[in-house]
Amino acid sequence: MNVGLGLFLSSASFGIAIAIAYWFSAHDDTGTWLLGMMGIALGFAAGYMIVAEREARLAGDQPNGSNEESAGERVGTYTLRSPWPFCAAIAAAFVLIGAVYNLPVAVAAFVSLLVTLTMLIRESR
């Protein structure tokens, strides 16, 4: 089994086990829900990894893998600069602040955020 998957599966099992132990020890709903949801969330991540792993064959998992073997394999397109993350962060900050103090500002910031996210998606293609 993949080490990453094992990590998420064991963490999910731990979350469920400690939630059960906590319930029998404390009979407290709040803590049991917190721990149980933690286990379930980790279980979702593990489930996703099981599905995703069916197709994945990672160079990093080959103990005797060499750089030559993976030469030419396209692992992604990297850019060294983009103005959009900075713009998106400012827009997101104003969405939060505007939601509390000035709704029109929040709406305008939300529209700006959508625009910057669209630009980010276009740029990464």
Added chain:
Amino acid sequence: MSGVSTRDLPVPALARTGLLSWIATTDHKRIGIMYMVTAFAFFFVAGIMAMLIRAQLAQPNQSIVTSHTYSQLFTLHGTAMIFFFVVPFAFGLANFLVPLQIGAPDMAFPRLNAFTYWIFLLGALTVMSGAATNGGAAASGWFAYVPLSGIKISSGLGQDFWILGILMASISSILTSINLITTVFIYRAPGMTMWRIPIFTWEMVATALLVLMAFPALTADLGMLLIDRRFGGHFFDPAAGGSAVLYQHLFWFFGHPEVYIMILPYFGVVTEIVSTFSRKPVFGYVGMVLAAFAIAGLSMGVWAHHMFTTGAVSDPFFSAVSFLIAVPTGIKFFNWIGTMWRGSISLTTPMLFAVGFLLNFLNGGITGVMVASPPIDFHAEDSYFLVSHFHYVIGGGSLFAIFAALFFWFPKIFGVKLNEYWGKVCFAFEFIGFNLTFFPMYFLGVMGMPRRVYTYPNLPGWGSLNALATLGAAIMAVGVIIFVVNVIVSAIRRAPVPDDPWGGFTLEWATTSPPPAHNFDRLPPIRSERPVFDLRQSDLGSQRKR
């Protein structure tokens, strides 16, 4: 690394040089540097606040600052140190190092990486800008307990800004963690199997996993607090059927794992440094990794030991799990000592700070086990004993590891080595100053001095122990000034430094200092968790054959 294209996208020409190039950067190394520089700037701000606090407490019955100003000072000091210094510095270091240590060209999501830095910075500035509002900054502590943080007691904008700023920082931490985990799982170089990745990278995976479990609870908690304050909610209002204890549950469900989020990365730092300067591989590599995850897992089940005195939690459960954490932590200590045992130890500045970390953290850890026992906790709660315990863990632990990391990786990050002599002087000031500041606080706590009070009566021993603590803080401040001067002078002199000045073992030492934009011109074969050591040995072998 083969198979990766670096493409410059059509951004304004100005963004290719100068300040704008930093604003538009998505390079993990530059983002890492920005995180670390910003974190250190907040360290200075929070440090100045600490000096004001210590000046106020130097003698009994002083009134250098008012009680309200004092409350703002300890709130912003704690908030800045925790949310804007110790955690972001770890993320900065991880940003710089993790892709290099696993042989990757960048983080998995470079643009998301840049976004997380900017939203963190905006969050930090939002919190701090509360000080400029009418009524001043938030004054309800870094934990913002209700009803102290409620609209009735904290009606000013400062508390709102605190909540909004911490929400932004939380979003940043969660997204950074997703990025880190994806990078380590997917982007390892050929041969870099999970059981070969360096301990620092493993510790960052454990930290990221903890962030993903803990921070959503904080985000929900603060969201509910904001609804209570500004939109007429009653989540935490007992008079309307809400629960103030619910706030504490949610806060500490985040808050205790946060302590380990602040320490696990630095366990990784110390492991790398101890191994390098003992000239030995890490003793018990698998044990180190499993201990990190055991600590992370158990830390999710101890939150209510901060709430023993509420009388609303299960003391036996939380006490037992709190005691259990000492076991994997003890394994780590055993392994650090095992790594040093019969090693060829060189006491360089990073190694001195790492040893300082071990001594201070041991002190804080032992007193942590003491207060995991409810009968002791009932006496120590809200006293200076806890202030001392916490600072020994985070100040004596994380801060010393941060200095160790700076001296160790500075040549890799900037291509400049810091002066060793002045580094050792800095260590002496920090170690003596730190212990002089915080050790007397154990006694003050046992004598009954409560924390978070802006002044105190002239009771026997209180004045002299507080004066000693203030003197220690001043010595620490001198140590920090020496460090800054060391950085400036070393940067001006720019003495030539080799790519691997320490004889490191992990992959970041295989590239140039500072590394090129694409990280590696060539990667060595990776056949163990010490690929650079293997490369060095094979080079030596070839030379001997010749």
